[in-house]
Amino acid sequence: xxxxxxxxxxxxxxxxxxxxxxxxxxxxxxxxxxxxxxxxxxxxxxxxxxxxxxxxxxxxxxxxxxxxxxxxxxxxxxxxxxxxxxxxxxxxxxxxxxxxxxxxxxxxxxxxxxxxxxxxxxxxxxxxxxxxxxxxxxxxxxxxxxxxxxxxxxxxxxxxxxxxxxxxxxxxxxxxxxxxxxxxxxxxxxxxxxxxxxxxxxxxxxxxxxxxxxxxxxxxxxxxxxxxxxxxxxxxxxxxxxxxxxxxxxxxxxxxxxxxxxxxxxxxxxxxxxxxxxxxxxxxxxxxxxxxxxxxxx
Amino acid sequence: xxxxxxxxxxxxxxxxxxxxxxxxxxxxxxxxxxxxxxxxxxxxxxxxxxxxxxxxxxxxxxxxxxxxxxxxxxxxxxxxxxxxxxxxxxxxxxxxxxxxxxxxxxxxxxxxxxxxxxxxxxxxxxxxxxxxxxxxxxxxxxxxxxxxxxxxxxxxxxxxxxxxxxxxxxxxxxxxxxxxxxxxxxxxxxxxxxxxxxxxxxxxxxxxxxxxxxxxxxxxxxxxxxxxxxxxxxxxxxxxxxxxxxxxxxxxxxxxxxxxxxxxxxxxxxxxxxxxxxxxxxxxxxxxxxxxxxxxxxxxxxxxxxxxxxxxxx
Amino acid sequence: xxxxxxxxxxxxxxxxxxxxxxxxxxxxxxxxxxxxxxxxxxxxxxxxxxxxxxxxxxxxxxxxxxxxxxxxxxxxxxxxxxxxxxxxxxxxxxxxxxxxxxxxxxxxxxxxxxxxxxxxxxxxxxxxxxxxxxxxxxxxxxxxxxxxxxxxxxxxxxxxxxxxxxxxxxxxxxxxxxxxxxxxxxxxxxxxxxxxxxxxxxxxxxxxxxxxxxxxxxxxxxxxxxxxxxxxxxxxxxxxxxxxxxxxxxxxxxxx
Numbered sequence: 001x002x003x004x005x006x007x008x009x010x011x012x013x014x015x016x017x018x019x020x021x022x023x024x025x026x027x028x029x030x031x032x033x034x035x036x037x038x039x040x041x042x043x044x045x046x047x048x049x050x051x052x053x054x055x056x057x058x059x060x061x062x063x064x065x066x067x068x069x070x071x072x073x074x075x076x077x078x079x080x081x082x083x084x085x086x087x088x089x090x091x092x093x094x095x096x097x098x099x100x101x102x103x104x105x106x107x108x109x110x111x112x113x114x115x116x117x118x119x120x121x122x123x124x125x126x127x128x129x130x131x132x133x134x135x136x137x138x139x140x141x142x143x144x145x146x147x148x149x150x151x152x153x154x155x156x157x158x159x160x161x162x163x164x165x166x167x168x169x170x171x172x173x174x175x176x177x178x179x180x181x182x183x184x185x186x187x188x189x190x191x192x193x194x195x196x197x198x199x200x201x202x203x204x205x206x207x208x209x210x211x212x213x214x215x216x217x218x219x220x221x222x223x224x225x226x227x228x229x230x231x232x233x234x235x236x237x238x239x240x241x242x243x244x245x246x247x248x249x250x251x252x253x254x255x256x257x258x259x260x261x262x263x264x265x266x267x268x269x270x271x272x273x274x275x276x277x278x279x280x281x282x283x284x285x286x287x288x289x290x291x292x293x294x295x296x297x298x
Numbered sequence: 299x300x301x302x303x304x305x306x307x308x309x310x311x312x313x314x315x316x317x318x319x320x321x322x323x324x325x326x327x328x329x330x331x332x333x334x335x336x337x338x339x340x341x342x343x344x345x346x347x348x349x350x351x352x353x354x355x356x357x358x359x360x361x362x363x364x365x366x367x368x369x370x371x372x373x374x375x376x377x378x379x380x381x382x383x384x385x386x387x388x389x390x391x392x393x394x395x396x397x398x399x400x401x402x403x404x405x406x407x408x409x410x411x412x413x414x415x416x417x418x419x420x421x422x423x424x425x426x427x428x429x430x431x432x433x434x435x436x437x438x439x440x441x442x443x444x445x446x447x448x449x450x451x452x453x454x455x456x457x458x459x460x461x462x463x464x465x466x467x468x469x470x471x472x473x474x475x476x477x478x479x480x481x482x483x484x485x486x487x488x489x490x491x492x493x494x495x496x497x498x499x500x501x502x503x504x505x506x507x508x509x510x511x512x513x514x515x516x517x518x519x520x521x522x523x524x525x526x527x528x529x530x531x532x533x534x535x536x537x538x539x540x541x542x543x544x545x546x547x548x549x550x551x552x553x554x555x556x557x558x559x560x561x562x563x564x565x566x567x568x569x570x571x572x573x574x575x576x577x578x579x580x581x582x583x584x585x586x587x588x589x590x591x592x593x594x595x596x597x598x599x600x601x602x603x604x605x606x607x608x609x610x611x612x
Numbered sequence: 613x614x615x616x617x618x619x620x621x622x623x624x625x626x627x628x629x630x631x632x633x634x635x636x637x638x639x640x641x642x643x644x645x646x647x648x649x650x651x652x653x654x655x656x657x658x659x660x661x662x663x664x665x666x667x668x669x670x671x672x673x674x675x676x677x678x679x680x681x682x683x684x685x686x687x688x689x690x691x692x693x694x695x696x697x698x699x700x701x702x703x704x705x706x707x708x709x710x711x712x713x714x715x716x717x718x719x720x721x722x723x724x725x726x727x728x729x730x731x732x733x734x735x736x737x738x739x740x741x742x743x744x745x746x747x748x749x750x751x752x753x754x755x756x757x758x759x760x761x762x763x764x765x766x767x768x769x770x771x772x773x774x775x776x777x778x779x780x781x782x783x784x785x786x787x788x789x790x791x792x793x794x795x796x797x798x799x800x801x802x803x804x805x806x807x808x809x810x811x812x813x814x815x816x817x818x819x820x821x822x823x824x825x826x827x828x829x830x831x832x833x834x835x836x837x838x839x840x841x842x843x844x845x846x847x848x849x850x851x852x853x854x855x856x857x858x859x860x861x862x863x864x865x866x867x868x
Contacts, residue, residue, distance in 0.1 A: 035408055035412075090590070093594065094593075094594075098407075099407055099408050100353050100407055100408060100411065101593060103353075103408060103411060104353070104545070104549060104589070104593060105590065105593055107542060107545065107546075107589070108585075108586040108587070108589035108590045108593070109586065109590075110586070111546075111582045111583065111585050111586030111589070112582070112583045112586035112587060112590075114582050114583075115579055115580050115581070115582040115583035115586075116583060118579040119579055119580065119583075123579065227539060231415065231419055231538055234412060234415065234416075235416065238409075238412050238416075242408070267427070268427040268428075269423070269427070270423070270427070271419075271422065271423030271424075271426055271427060272419065272420040272421075272422070272423025272424055272427075273423070275416045275417075275419040275420045275423065276420055278412075278416045279401075279413060279416045279417060279420065282405070282409065282412070282413050282416070283401055286404070286405065286409060287409070480717030480718070480720060480721050480736070481721060483710075483713075483714065483717060484714070484717075484718070486703070486705060486706065487703050487706070487714050489705075490703040490704050490705055490706065491701055491702065491703055491704075493701055494701040494702065494703065494772070495714075495718075496684075496685050496686050496689075497663070497685050497686075497689055497694070497695065497701070497773075498689060498714065498715040498718050498719075498772065498775060498776065499686055499689040499690045499715075499718050499719065499722060499725070499726060499776060500686065500718045500721075500722070501686055
């Protein structure tokens with residue numbers, strides 16, 4: 001039975017990580033109709049920035065507990081700097097184009113960012129393990145887990161709640177919903193759609209970077225770390241339904257548990273189990289499990 | 299001279315050029331040409347799909363299928379002739395495309411791209427965890443003959459090269475002929491207005507399915523040729539970034555001519571080898587920038603891919 | 613004359629909305645029928661139900677006695693029922709000639725599946741050239757459909773509907789978007805091109821002058837039902853029709 005517990009706990013931890021990453025991807029699609037293939041590169045950027053910032057903090061001798069804030073701060077910096085840069089500098093010129101064109105544009109962006117990271121940080125690995133080890137481990141029955149993983153789960157919950165409140169509870173969130181439903185009508189109502197796009201993309205970038213920043217202490221930060229992440233994120237948002245936040249949460253949970261079960265019971269299917277679920281969901285629910293509000297224009 | 303004859307002549311001249319240049323090219327250049335032709339085949343498949351209004355991020359699936367099929371034919375089925383391996387690779391890929399097409403043909407736009415990507419990642423996952431197929435390491439492939447001519451001596455040293463050149467020539471010619479036929483011309487019609495196609499009595503689903511099979515077969519042939527040229531197959535061939543490369547070649551080459559993907563692939567492979575040497579950390583950046591430039595500024599026939607009206611027939 | 617098209621109890625509901633309510637009509641061969649009614653009255657829904665674009669919630673459609681209820685548009689086309697659309701459905705990136713050729717090519721490929729075809733011994737290209745002439749589209753032969761003026765797109769849409777030799781031709785607002793002085797010319801052209809083949813024509817139209825001039829019979833729709841069905845003169849004189857359909861907005865149809 002400890003295996004079942006392990007599957008569940010591992011699954012939830014993995015799902016939390018996935019949710020933070022996928023949330024940004026799905027919200028950008030929902031509002032802007034852009035499926036951002038460079039999302040994984042933004043994740044990597046967050047990891048690198050976190051490694052640098054938190055690394056510098058720790059090397060300067062400041063309190064290690066501050067390094068956590070540094071991780072988050074790094075993500076925010078990436079989100080507020082790189083996000084608007086990409087949105088204003090590139091995406092702005094392509095609104096109204098076919099969705100597939102935008103996917104191709106973000107693919108080109110992915111290529112560019114992969115090298116940009118190498119040019120800025122070089123190709124060696126970075127490590128920023130203190131925040132991870134600092135929290136120690138906790139016993140869950142017969143299993144032992146790093147407390148950091150629990151922090152990750154908490155972070156995912158915070159992100160989920162904040163997004164839910166932000167979108168459904170604030171006035172600005174209502175503008176977001178309006179634009180998701182129909183950008184033309186929103187613009188006609190006087191909503192500054194361009195500003196909404198900017199904010200949305202910055203938010204999406206921040207979330208991707210946050211995923212990377214929080215992951216940085218658990219892995220070696222290397223070039224190409226975003227390459228696998230992007231397809232996982234795709235699987236999550238496609239399963240959950242493009243543009244749906246609850247869908248992203250459900251998708252993350254499904255993918256997390258499936259992968260966890262695979263790792264424990266059928267390791268040989270671990271890698272493709274996720275994409276198999278994605279294909280199966282698409283086969284039976286072509287638009288994913290939750291179809292986000294879409295104005296049907298007949 | 300009509301369009302098909304013109305293209306045929308152009309392709310024949312290119313083939314002649316490849317043949318004539320062969321004795322003067324160093325080994326690495328021969329290899330470069332073969333790899334370019336193989337990638338060009340996968341991109342040619344994409345050209346067909348783009349003319350049908352679809353962008354696939356999963357050509358790697360068929361590429362890998364063709365490669366592994368060729369390899370398995372060599373190592374387990376005792377097939378020694380490279381030509382047979384290539385044909386086998388193409389056939390295996392076509393079969394997979396026919397099966398998957400039953401589902402894939404119902405999807406369009408982003409969902410088509412994502413589903414095709416998902417399928418290729420499924421294959422990747424299967425290959426990585428298959429010890430019988432070498433897992434992450436893959437396995438080696440060594441053909442003995444090409445079209446009956448032994449590969450180890452004399453003119454046989456150009457065996458794979460000749461096979462690739464002939465194969466690319468034949469496929470390009472066939473695709474061109476197909477695109478000019480009534481059936482092939484349904485592709486841009488489907489892209490432009492599916493509703494109208496159905497209301498004129500043709501099946502959109504069948505057209506898409508057929509084109510998926512052809513595109514898959516082309517990628518399979520390309521994969522098999524690659525396996526023979528490199529002498530090795532590995533799961534990376536099915537990874538999404540491989541598919542991305544083919545998309546990249548297709549976008550940059552444009553969809554206006556069947557020769558374009560090959561020319562594009564050649565230019566890109568040449569640039570890439572050069573870049574690997576001198577700027578290993580910026581060639582992807584350059585590629586990405588070039589792709590953006592094409593998308594933003596080049597209004598050629600390529601863009602008709604995206605001028606489709608999404609009216610699916612009920 | 614035998615009924616070539618029969619609808620019995622044809623109904624279509626979308627949730628609480630009833631787009632078509634219990635429509636029963638019987639159309640004879642070789643007649644020109646006008647379908648009139650305000651927007652949302654059910655005319656286009658009727659066309660959609662007959663041509664397979666929509667599946668009826670209840671009721672049947674018979675074509676020369678054969679049940680075609682709920683059949684796919686593709687099959688219905690092959691049986692010889694063709695339609696044109698309110699918004700012209702053409703292939704924007706192809707030239708006018710290529711647009712015409714597309715349908716002919718399809719018929720050429722699937723000869724045995726198509727009940728009627730113009731092809732005979734001629735090649736699709738030859739017939740396409742002939743259709744260009746017949747529909748006076750020669751000057752637009754090599755222009756991409758995307759740049760054609762609206763009236764020409766309409767004509768092309770109708771011409772494409774006739775690539776298959778139809779026994780029933782359904783036209784959805786053939787003269788909408790066409791300038792007033794060209795409407796009659798267009799209808800003369802279209803009806804003239806098919807009269808010899810004894811084609812049954814049903815067309816949706818808001819312009820009462822067109823309806824008066826070209827139809828032998830009229831079906832008046834209101835609120836998803838057929839409120840009048842008979843020869844043109846009587847229907848147009850009918851008090852209910854005058855009140856609900858023709859209205860006071862003059863010859864252009866009910867102001868909706």
